[in-house]
Amino acid sequence: MAPAGSREKTLFTILAAISFCHLLNDMVQSLIPAIYPILKSSFHLDFGQIGLITLTYQLTASLLQPLVGLYTDRRPYPYSLPIGMAFSLAGLLLLSIAPNFAMLLLAAAMVGMGSSVFHPESSRVARMASGGQHGLAQSLFQVGGNAGSSLGPLAAAFIVLPRGQGSIAWFSLATLLGIFVLTNVGSWYKQQTARRTTAKASPSDSTLSRKKVILALLVLIALIFSKYFYMASLSSYYTFYLISKFGLSVRSAQMHLFLFLAAVALLLPFANLFWTEVLSVVIGVVLASAFSAILVYAQELVPGRVGMISGVFFGFAFGLGGIGAAVLGEIADATSIEFVYRVCSFLPLIGLLTAFLPEPRKREMVLPA
Numbered sequence: 001m002a003p004a005g006s007r008e009k010t011l012f013t014i015l016a017a018i019s020f021c022h023l024l025n026d027m028v029q030s031l032i033p034a035i036y037p038i039l040k041s042s043f044h045l046d047f048g049q050i051g052l053i054t055l056t057y058q059l060t061a062s063l064l065q066p067l068v069g070l071y072t073d074r075r076p077y078p079y080s081l082p083i084g085m086a087f088s089l090a091g092l093l094l095l096s097i098a099p100n101f102a103m104l105l106l107a108a109a110m111v112g113m114g115s116s117v118f119h120p121e122s123s124r125v126a127r128m129a130s131g132g133q134h135g136l137a138q139s140l141f142q143v144g145g146n147a148g149s150s151l152g153p154l155a156a157a158f159i160v161l162p163r164g165q166g167s168i169a170w171f172s173l174a175t176l177l178g179i180f181v182l183t184n185v186g187s188w189y190k191q192q193t194a195r196r197t198t199a200k201a202s203p204s205d206s207t208l209s210r211k212k213v214i215l216a217l218l219v220l221i222a223l224i225f226s227k228y229f230y231m232a233s234l235s236s237y238y239t240f241y242l243i244s245k246f247g248l249s250v251r252s253a254q255m256h257l258f259l260f261l262a263a264v265a266l267l268l269p270f271a272n273l274f275w276t277e278v279l280s281v282v283i284g285v286v287l288a289s290a291f292s293a294i295l296v297y298a299q300e301l302v303p304g305r306v307g308m309i310s311g312v313f314f315g316f317a318f319g320l321g322g323i324g325a326a327v328l329g330e331i332a333d334a335t336s337i338e339f340v341y342r343v344c345s346f347l348p349l350i351g352l353l354t355a356f357l358p359e360p361r362k363r364e365m366v367l368p369a
Helices: 012-034 036-043 047-074 080-097 101-128 134-163 165-195 210-246 250-263 273-301 306-334 337-344 347-356
Strands: none
Touching: 012 036, 012 047, 012 080, 012 101, 012 134, 012 165, 036 047, 036 101, 036 134, 036 165, 036 210, 036 250, 047 101, 047 210, 047 306, 080 101, 080 165, 101 134, 101 165, 134 165, 134 250, 210 250, 210 273, 210 306, 210 337, 210 347, 273 306, 306 337
């Protein structure tokens, strides 16, 4: 164990900057499902087409993120962060003027590409700035993302709903701000890569066999499956569920979606409106707390591959969310929104698989000054 004085301090300024940009990125991303009721009415879409929009931007992100992470593990590219945000900017502008369903899909794909670049590299920045407090850094990073996801429904309710599709372009100001902040973060990142040597673990650094590592990763992937299939049902169809079951207006349903995502069920499909509100908060807290722990645990299982692991898990999360939205949309068309929520209420039981996770040995990563 290295002496305490050899460790670097946790850089909260960098963590705050990257968390803020995570907020902006995920706000833009959550804006898409938040305006589904508007798009459904304007373009006469069915639930299957709504699911296809989600599938498009989620799969675009999921397929590219592991590749971005793998590449940047070998060749860090600090200014990829503002470039990723620029893709989101382009996607937003196209979404604001899209005249048909095909253009909606293209806009969604561009937003997905922006996220595919942002998440693995920003997760690496959070770890670099952690000063060894990896769980804290990743949690702070995720707080920004969760807060941003919750703002999408509010933005849809108070800006897009009253002003129409064209008002989506206003959110380009948020992405421009993100580009500015990420350019400065990229400069810091470039300085760090110039003076640091990334500590890589040798095979002897791990007390776990390859078989146990693979088993643990499979369990973590199962947990991601449970979390993001459920999240897909809530983020993509929650407003329709509330409108269908409780007769709420679009704006009121979007406010309830904000309530859930701000906290980001087992009893949700059987609850009245009051208990739906209460359970939304409880479910949100449980789901939001899971991903940071899963990601840090996975990074400890495969040391020296921060970008790849971050890309795989963020990408897998987005991919499952997209597949889940598409599958659940088809089920909703064939049955009902209420039936979808009854099926999804059993997904959290997959969390029982955590009993099979091994305990990785704690490591100390020391970065030279």
